[in-house]
Structures are given as structure tokens and as C-alpha cells.
Amino acid sequence: MAKQLLLIDGNSIVFRAFFAMHNQIDKFTNKDGLHTVAIYGFKLMLDHVLDNFHPDAALVAFDAGKKTFRTKMYADYKGGRNKTPEELMEQLPYVHQLVRASGLHSYELKNYEADDIIGTLAKEADDAGYETLVVTGDRDLTQLASDHTTVAVTHKGVTDTEHYTPAHVEEKLGITPKQIIDMKALMGDTSDNYPGVTKVGEKTAIKLVKQFGSVENLYDHIDDLKKSKMKEHLIEDEDVARQCKTLATILRDAPLEISLKDLKYEGEQTEELIDFYQQMGFKSFLAKMNVAPEEGEDQVKPVTYTELTADNLGELDQLSGEVSFYLEMPEANYHLSPFAGFALGDGSHWFVSRDAELLKQAPLKKLLESTTIHKNVFNAKAHIVGLHRLGIELAAVDFDLLLASYLLNTNDNSNDLGQVALEHDYHDVRTDEEVYGKGAKRAIPDDDETFFTHLVQKVRAINDLKAPLFTKLNQNKQTPLYTDIELPLTRVLAKMEITGVHVDAQTLKNMGSKLKERLADIESGIYEEAGEEFNINSTKQLSHILFEKLKLPVIKKTKTGYSTAVDVLEKLADRAPIVEQILEYRQIAKLQSTYITGLLKVIHSSDQKIHTRYLQTLTQTGRLSSVDPNLQNIPVRLPEGRLIRQAFVPSHTGWQIFSSDYSQVELRVLAHITGDKNLQEDFRNGEDIHASTARRIFHLGPDAEIDRNMRRRAKAVNFGIVYGISDYGLAQRIHVTRAQAHEFIQNYFKEFPGVKKYIDDTIAFAREHGYVETITHRRRYLPDIHAKSFNRRSFAERTAMNTPIQGSAADIIKIAMIRMQRELDQRQLKAKMLLQIHDELVFEAPQDEIPVLKKLVPQVMDSAVKLDVPLKVDSKVGDTWYDLK
DNA sequence: TTAGTCACG
DNA sequence: ACGTACGTGACTAAG
Numbered sequence: 001m002a003k004q005l006l007l008i009d010g011n012s013i014v015f016r017a018f019f020a021m022h023n024q025i026d027k028f029t030n031k032d033g034l035h036t037v038a039i040y041g042f043k044l045m046l047d048h049v050l051d052n053f054h055p056d057a058a059l060v061a062f063d064a065g066k067k068t069f070r071t072k073m074y075a076d077y078k079g080g081r082n083k084t085p086e087e088l089m090e091q092l093p094y095v096h097q098l099v100r101a102s103g104l105h106s107y108e109l110k111n112y113e114a115d116d117i118i119g120t121l122a123k124e125a126d127d128a129g130y131e132t133l134v135v136t137g138d139r140d141l142t143q144l145a146s147d148h149t150t151v152a153v154t155h156k157g158v159t160d161t162e163h164y165t166p167a168h169v170e171e172k173l174g175i176t177p178k179q180i181i182d183m184k185a186l187m188g189d190t191s192d193n194y195p196g197v198t199k200v201g202e203k204t205a206i207k208l209v210k211q212f213g214s215v216e217n218l219y220d221h222i223d224d225l226k227k228s229k230m231k232e233h234l235i236e237d238e239d240v241a242r243q244c245k246t247l248a249t250i251l252r253d254a255p256l257e258i259s260l261k262d263l264k265y266e267g268e269q270t271e272e273l274i275d276f277y278q279q280m281g282f283k284s285f286l287a288k289m290n291v292a293p294e295e296g297e298d299q300v301k302p303v304t305y306t307e308l309t310a311d312n313l314g315e316l317d318q319l320s321g322e323v324s325f326y327l328e329m330p331e332a333n334y335h336l337s338p339f340a341g342f343a344l345g346d347g348s349h350w351f352v353s354r355d356a357e358l359l360k361q362a363p364l365k366k367l368l369e370s371t372t373i374h375k376n377v378f379n380a381k382a383h384i385v386g387l388h389r390l391g392i393e394l395a396a397v398d399f400d401l402l403l404a405s406y407l408l409n410t411n412d413n414s415n416d417l418g419q420v421a422l423e424h425d426y427h428d429v430r431t432d433e434e435v436y437g438k439g440a441k442r443a444i445p446d447d448d449e450t451f452f453t454h455l456v457q458k459v460r461a462i463n464d465l466k467a468p469l470f471t472k473l474n475q476n477k478q479t480p481l482y483t484d485i486e487l488p489l490t491r492v493l494a495k496m497e498i499t500g501v502h503v504d505a506q507t508l509k510n511m512g513s514k515l516k517e518r519l520a521d522i523e524s525g526i527y528e529e530a531g532e533e534f535n536i537n538s539t540k541q542l543s544h545i546l547f548e549k550l551k552l553p554v555i556k557k558t559k560t561g562y563s564t565a566v567d568v569l570e571k572l573a574d575r576a577p578i579v580e581q582i583l584e585y586r587q588i589a590k591l592q593s594t595y596i597t598g599l600l601k602v603i604h605s606s607d608q609k610i611h612t613r614y615l616q617t618l619t620q621t622g623r624l625s626s627v628d629p630n631l632q633n634i635p636v637r638l639p640e641g642r643l644i645r646q647a648f649v650p651s652h653t654g655w656q657i658f659s660s661d662y663s664q665v666e667l668r669v670l671a672h673i674t675g676d677k678n679l680q681e682d683f684r685n686g687e688d689i690h691a692s693t694a695r696r697i698f699h700l701g702p703d704a705e706i707d708r709n710m711r712r713r714a715k716a717v718n719f720g721i722v723y724g725i726s727d728y729g730l731a732q733r734i735h736v737t738r739a740q741a742h743e744f745i746q747n748y749f750k751e752f753p754g755v756k757k758y759i760d761d762t763i764a765f766a767r768e769h770g771y772v773e774t775i776t777h778r779r780r781y782l783p784d785i786h787a788k789s790f791n792r793r794s795f796a797e798r799t800a801m802n803t804p805i806q807g808s809a810a811d812i813i814k815i816a817m818i819r820m821q822r823e824l825d826q827r828q829l830k831a832k833m834l835l836q837i838h839d840e841l842v843f844e845a846p847q848d849e850i851p852v853l854k855k856l857v858p859q860v861m862d863s864a865v866k867l868d869v870p871l872k873v874d875s876k877v878g879d880t881w882y883d884l885k
Numbered sequence: 886t887t888a889g890t891c892a893c894g
Numbered sequence: 895a896c897g898t899a900c901g902t903g904a905c906t907a908a909g
Contacts, residue, residue: 099898187895190895199895200895201895201896202895202896203895203896204895209886236889255893362898385904481900533906535906535907537890537905537906537907538906538907538908539888539889539890539906539907540907540908541907558888558889560888560889561889563889564889564890565889565890565891566890566891586890586891587891589905589906590890590892590904590905591892591893593904593905593906594891594892594903594904594905595892598904598905614903618902619901619902620901621900621901621902623894623901623902624902625901625902626902626903627903627904628903629903629904630892630893630902630903630904632892632893632894632902633891633892633893633894633902633903633904634892634893635892635893636892636893637892638892641892661894666894666900698904705908709896718889719899719900720899721899722898722899722900723900723901724899724900726897726899727898728897729898729899730899732898732899733899785906788899789895789896791896791897791898794896794898795898798898798899798900799900799901801900802899802900802901803900803901805900806894806901809894810901812886837893838893838894838901838902839894840894
């Protein structure tokens with residue numbers, strides 16, 4: 001087998017690591033106050049690469065300084081860059097140390113960039129028959145790809161890379177790796193600060209390179225081009241293009257003092273590496289090597305525990321005041337999961353058992369139901385539901401590790417206690433994946449010692465993390481969010497899940513058999529049109545029929561082939577009758593699979609109800625989500641799908657379904673947080689907001705008629721504003737030209753200047769602080785706000801402005817839910833809250849309580865928070881969820 | 886396991 | 895010039 005060479009672009013990976021993990025910068029400092037995040041990220045990358053690639057030779061190349069032969073020939077090369085942050089500069093010497101301890105060579109050469117070192121060695125390696133892997137954060141290096149050199153460019157974070165081979169370059173750009181140089185010469189490079197030819201961007205550059213092969217050949221045949229602005233620019237900028245080509249070219253013959261034979265990969269230098277990790281405070285890397293964080297300190301705090309049996313429950317008397325508790329339910333669905341065991345304790349004594357039946361016995365049941373003994377748990381909702389199945393009402397929960405951790409950083413939303421603990425730098429517990437395995441191999445260990453140790457470690461982690469997490473919540477001003485909203489909401493959600501919603505299986509079955517007949521009809525029609533039978537559900541087979549056999553025009557491509565999505569098919573509908581049939585087939589098939597068979601599968605046979613689970617610690621915005629099944633996406637928009645709702649019925653005869661929803665809550669939140677006077681005024685006047693927006697942005701008089709089309713467009717603009725608008729996106733959606741869409745947006749900002757200011761301010765806030773907040777201080781970190789990639793940065797900017805809006809709306813309904821449940825309890829109403837669908841609450845109630853709900857629910861919902869504009873709530877009632885009026 | 890599609894707010 | 899609206903979950907095909 002060919003020898004393998006690993007070449008790493010040191011500077012670019014360190015930069016990537018630093019900015020990719022920038023939001024965690026405070027988490028990574030060693031005891032001397034040195035920032036270590038880039039060093040850590042670099043090592044993550046290194047380990048990841050070495051997992052998959054086993055080099056015989058390895059080198060990390062660094063830039064030697066700012067001055068290079070390129071700056072000598074072009075003074076502005078890489079000019080205008082922000083200066084490297086001090087927090088990053090200080091880490092560079094340690095990266096060199098890490099490289100050495102990891103057994104790799106490092107090298108830098110005065111007057112040359114790391115690229116040139118890599119280019120030169122990759123060439124030497126190619127000639128010597130090596131297989132080379134180049135790892136970099138810089139796309140420019142893809143010009144080095146060859147039959148024996150693959151270039152891995154970091155894609156997201158530091159370990160997720162995209163591998164460029166000549167074939168992959170060809171596929172992505174349609175040119176050879178070498179031609180990337182010509183492309184860059186023409187288009188320039190903003191980050192390296194050289195201009196290229198005026199008005200030529202990537203698209204034009206690729207076109208020209210495909211046509212002429214190279215910059216030189218282009219100028220040899222420049223006369224072949226038709227007269228155009230582009231041609232004028234090309235002629236004008238010929239010197240620039242030729243100079244840029246030199247700048248863009250990575251050297252393959254830099255005067256290195258080293259060569260391949262000096263680069264033997266030595267493998268990890270264990271002693272050195274351990275010393276280094278200890279100096280850096282890298283506990284997780286040390287743990288992986290089975291080394292204690294500090295010499296002399298114990299590796300893992302030992303656990304001692306008592307196994308509980310029916311005979312020694314009396315020992316629990318020593319627990320009082322505060323107890324951490326953990327009930328192991330190995331399956332995600334805690335409505336149905338078996339119980340594998342439990343553990344509890346108070347920080348000094350730990351108890352454990354496999355037998356969940358013991359929980360029903362007095363000492364344990366009393367402890368769990370006690371309102372004076374406070375409980376700390378991981379996932380309170382799962383525990384409330386699980387214990388409810390055992391006839392136990394868990395009371396007095398103070399601390400929910402999962403919930404607190406989610407509020408601190410919505411990205412740390414793992415359901416694995418061990419992983420969550422790790423996020424908070426706690427290493428005395430292993431992850432479930434480590435102990436139980438994953439996938440099909442996942443199982444509770446037979447060995448008591450292994451299993452009990454793990455359970456006790458988990459419950460101890462809950463106990464130990466309580467104080468530090470409460471401190472962090474406090475620092476973030478998130479204590480009220482935790483105490484007054486999320487924790488009480490957990491109980492409300494548990495109650496809704498336990499109550500469940502009654503679904504009539506027979507109704508679904510009847511619909512199912514009708515749909516089945518219709519599907520068979522449509523199917524044969526499609527086969528007839530296609531002239532053959534095929535699997536309509538397979539996009540691959542379907543696109544073969546549409547775009548190859550029937551030769552319909554390709555509108556859009558996906559990563560893997562032709563797109564057959566709705567918007568594409570709609571454009572093709574009048575070209576072939578089969579398209580309409582496919583659209584209908586898709587619609588019916590979706591209903592059949594997801595909503596008929598899907599729902600039938602999850603009706604509990606014991607009570608004919610569906611018990612969803614609301615995920616409270618998942619979304620990045622603070623919304624809930626619903627799984628097993630998802631009851632937040634039951635069809636409503638199309639009349640045929642809407643019929644599904646006929647199966648959702650009250651659980652008692654003589655009861656009805658009652659529903660209230662917020663009207664335009666997100667736009668009202670927008671009016672509130674932007675403080676925009678015009679938008680607020682429109683809401684205070686109780687106007688039809690889309691109509692009044694139309695009046696403003698289309699400059700219509702106060703009495704002018706607003707036709708449906710105008711209102712529709714204004715509505716799209718309103719949505720667009722909330723989502724972070726682009727003229728292109730708006731144009732697509734409402735079928736106008738991009739210029740028109742642009743004008744609409746400009747008019748909007750002129751009419752609603754407060755909104756424009758909010759958008760700018762919010763993005764600035766995110767850049768400065770690395771996160772954005774809702775009205776209740778719910779946080780979302782946005783590391784990509786500093787991303788180099790236009791795409792990723794733009795996405796972060798859109799989410800920066802959308803999250804406070806969507807998230808504050810989520811805050812509002814959460815508060816309403818807590819107060820609503822309180823009202824139902826206090827008034828001892830029989831009515832039950834069943835569902836939350838983001839801006840809507842669904843109840844079931846005896847008929848005689850409906851008038852009460854009609855008054856009470858809107859009252860509670862619109863007074864949940866006090867905004868600068870009124871909240872509006874609409875209510876409906878009916879015999880099924882379908883019949884609401 | 887991933888991608889494509891489509892259901893919802 | 896870039897590439898295109900925010901947040902979700904379930905199903906099917908195919909690697």
C-alpha cells in the first residue's frame with residue numbers, strides 16, 4: 001500500500017477552531033487564565049483526522065509572518081484584515097507544543113505562507129507515489145487536489161470536513177483543480193484582498209474558465225468574445241488578472257529546508273501529551289487517557305452505595321431536606337418504557353435498586369410525594385409521568401438538570417445525563433452511550449456493579465451540578481425564567497401528556513379505506529401516463545420518468561439529482577397530465593402514511609387516547625416540539641387533510657372541543673420589541689394588520705380599496721420581515737420581480753423605521769455578545785454571527801432577529817398555559833388542557849363549562865404579559881377538532 | 886443513517 | 895457577487 005502523508009494548514013485550522021468555538025471561549029481557560037479554546041479545537045480536529053487516516057509522515061505548516069513574497073509584489077495582499085484577537089494570539093505557541101507532543105512535525109518558512117509549504121510537499125509526495133491528505137480551513141487549497149492528493153476543507157466546526165478530489169471539484173464547479181487558480185484570478189478574493197476583474201464574480205469566472213481553459217488562453221483569444229461590458233472590463237483589467245493569477249497560485253517549488261524524508265510521523269508522545277493536557281486543564285482528554293486531571297487528585301471520586309431491598313428501606317430515614325433522584329427508563333417514550341432501576345441520595349448516602357416496585361412502598365413513596373423534602377432530578381417531566389404510572393405523585397422538584405442546562409445553552413440539549421454533565425465540565429459520570437452502548441447493541445448491563453455504579457454516578461452528578469448551574473442561571477438573569485416559567489410549565493405539560501387526547505380509531509380506519517381506493521386509481525393513471533410501473537414514492541425513479549423518459553425541463557436540482565418538490569411540479573403541471581396526478585398522489589399518500597396508519601399505531605389500546613410527548617428542551621427558540629406522535633402538525637390547510645381532525649374527539653359524551661389562538665402574535669411581539677410607532681398604532685387601532693401594511697407600503701390613501709392581491713403581498717412582506725427577509729426570497733414567494741420585491745422591502749423600512757433599527761441593533765448585539773435574548777431572557781448563542789462564509793453568517797443574522805420574536809411569542813403562551821392550568825385547578829373545572837400548537841391551546845370540556853372557558857381562556861391568554869400593544873385571542877368550539885366554529 | 890418531501894405554526 | 899425566509903417531526907427510499 002502506498003505511503004500516506006498528512007499535511008495540515010496550521011494557521012487556518014487554529015483560526016477555524018477559535019471562531020467555531022468562540023461562544024465557549026469562557027469555558028476554555030486554564031488555571032493561569034490562558035485561553036485554550038483554539039488549542040482544544042485543534043486537538044479535536046487532529047484526533048478526528050487520525051481516526052480515519054494513518055499517516056507515515058505528517059507535518060503542520062504555519063505562516064511565518066505577515067510579510068511574504070506576495071506582499072512584496074502586491075502591497076495590499078491580505079490587507080484590511082481585522083487584527084487577530086489577543087485571546088487567539090496567546091494560544092499559538094501552545095499549538096506548536098501540542099503538535100510536537102502529538103508526534104507531528106511543524107514548519108514555517110520566512111517570506112512564504114503555509115500554503116506554499118503544503119503545495120511544495122504535496123508535489124514532492126505526488127511524485128514519490130504517496131497518498132496525501134491536506135487538512136485546511138481555506139478553500140483556496142483545493143487547487144492542490146490531484147489523483148493522489150485529497151484536500152479536506154472544514155465545513156462546519158472543525159471536525160466536519162468536505163473532501164475535495166479532482167472529481168469532487170469537477171462536480172461542484174465544473175472545472176479542474178488547477179483551473180481554480182484561473183477562476184480566482186478573474187473573480188479576485190475579498191478575504192485575501194485582491195480584486196480580480198471588475199464585475200466578474202464566481203459565476204462569470206467559471207463560465208470563462210470553462211470556455212477558454214486558462215487566463216492566458218482567454219487573453220490570446222479575447223477577440224472571439226462578443227462586444228460587451230464584460231469584455232471591456234476584461235481588456236481593461238488584463239494586468240490585474242495576470243497579477244492576481246500569480247497571487248492565487250500556491251507554489252509547488254518553495255525553497256524548503258526540509259523534505260519528505262524528514263517528516264516521519266512519530267505517534268503520540270504520551271508523557272509529553274499528559275503534561276501538556278495538565279498544563280492546559282484539558283480534563284476530558286486526560287480522562288480519555290485514563291489520567292487524573294491533576295497529579296495527586298483522584299481520577300473519579302469513588303462511589304459507595306447501599307442496594308435497597310424490601311428489608312432495608314428503613315435506612316432511608318437518614319435522608320431529609322433535599323434528595324437527588326433518578327429513575328432509569330431505557331426507552332425514550334416514558335409513557336411506555338419499562339423501568340430498569342433507580343437511585344437516590346443526599347450527597348453523603350446513596351441508595352440504588354433494580355426494582356422500581358419498591359418505589360410504591362411507603363418510605364420511598366412518602367419521600368417522593370413529600371412537599372418538604374426537595375427533589376433534584378434530570379428531566380422532571382419524564383419522572384412525573386413515569387412515577388405517575390407507578391401511582392406516585394412526584395412533588396417539590398427544585399432542580400431539573402436537563403432543563404437548567406437547556407436554558408443556559410440551547411445547544412446542550414442532549415438527553416444523555418453524562419453528556420450534559422460534560423458540558424458543565426463535570427467528569428465523574430459516564431455517558432449512557434459508554435455504559436449501555438448504542439443502536440441495536442444498547443442494553444442495560446446484567447452486572448449489578450456496573451449498572452448501580454452508573455446510576456449512582458448519575459444521581460451524584462445531579463446533586464453536584466445543582467449549585468453551579470443555579471449560579472450560572474443567576475449570572476444570566478435567567479432565574480425567573482427557570483423558576484417561574486419553565487419549571488412550573490413542566491408540570492402542566494406532564495398533566496397534558498398524561499391526560500392525552502381521545503382519537504376515534506374507526507373514523508380513521510374508514511377514511512383510510514377510502515383513501516386506499518383513491519390511491520389505487522391515481523396509481524394506475526400514473527402508470528398509464530408513464531408507460532410503465534414504478535415506485536412513485538422514490539424520487540429517484542420518479543425523476544427518471546419525468547426528466548429522462550418524458551423529458552420535462554429541469555427546474556431545480558438537489559444534491560443528489562433532480563428535485564421533484566411541489567414548487568417544481570407546480571411549474572410543470574401544464575406540460576404533462578402526469579404531474580397533476582403525482583401531486584394528488586403525494587397528498588393522499590402523505591395523509592395515509594403519516595396521519596391514518598401513523599396515528600392508528602399510537603392510539604393506546606387501554607384508553608383509546610394518544611399521549612404525545614412535548615419536548616421542552618429541544619428547540620433553539622424556546623418553542624415546544626411534539627413527538628410520538630407529533631400533534632402539532634395535524635393537517636388543517638387543505639380541506640381533504642383537515643378531515644383527519646374529525647377523529648379527534650372529546651373523551652366523554654356531552655363534552656366538546658374548545659380552542660383559543662393568538663391572532664398574529666409574532667407581529668404583535670415585533671411591534672412591541674421594535675417599539676415602532678406606526679406598527680404599534682396600527683395594532684392599537686385594531687386594524688387588519690396585513691391590510692394596513694399594504695396601505696402603508698403601497699402608499700394608498702386612507703379610503704382606497706385594498707384588493708386581495710395587495711393584501712396577500714403585504715402579508716408575505718410581514719412574514720418575510722419576521723424571518724429575516726431577502727428580496728430574492730420575497731420575489732419567489734409572491735411571484736414578482738426581484739426589483740419589485742426590493743422596493744416593497746425598502747418601502748416597508750421607510751414606513752416602519754423602528755423595525756429597521758431593531759434589525760440592525762439586534763445583529764450588532766449578537767456580534768458583540770455572541771447571543772440574543774427574548775423578553776424573558778431566554779438565550780440563543782449564535783457563534784456563526786462571526787463566520788467567514790457569507791451563507792452561514794447571513795443565516796446567523798436572520799436567526800438573530802427572528803429568535804427574539806419567535807422566542808418571545810413562545811414565552812407568552814408558556815406563561816398563559818401555567819396560569820390557565822392554575823385557573824382550571826382553582827375553579828375545580830372538569831375541563832382539560834389537551835394540546836399546545838405554538839399559538840393555540842386546545843381543551844376538552846363538558847358542555848356546561850364552555851361558556852366559562854369562552855370568557856376565561858382569552859382573558860388569561862391576552863393578559864399573560866403586558867406588551868406595548870394589545871394581544872388578541874380568538875376562540876372556537878365544536879363536537880370534534882374538525883368542527884370548530 | 887441520510888436525503889427528499891411534506892405536514893404544521 | 896455571494897444564495898436565498900424562521901422553527902419543528904414523520905415517512906419513504908436507498909446507501
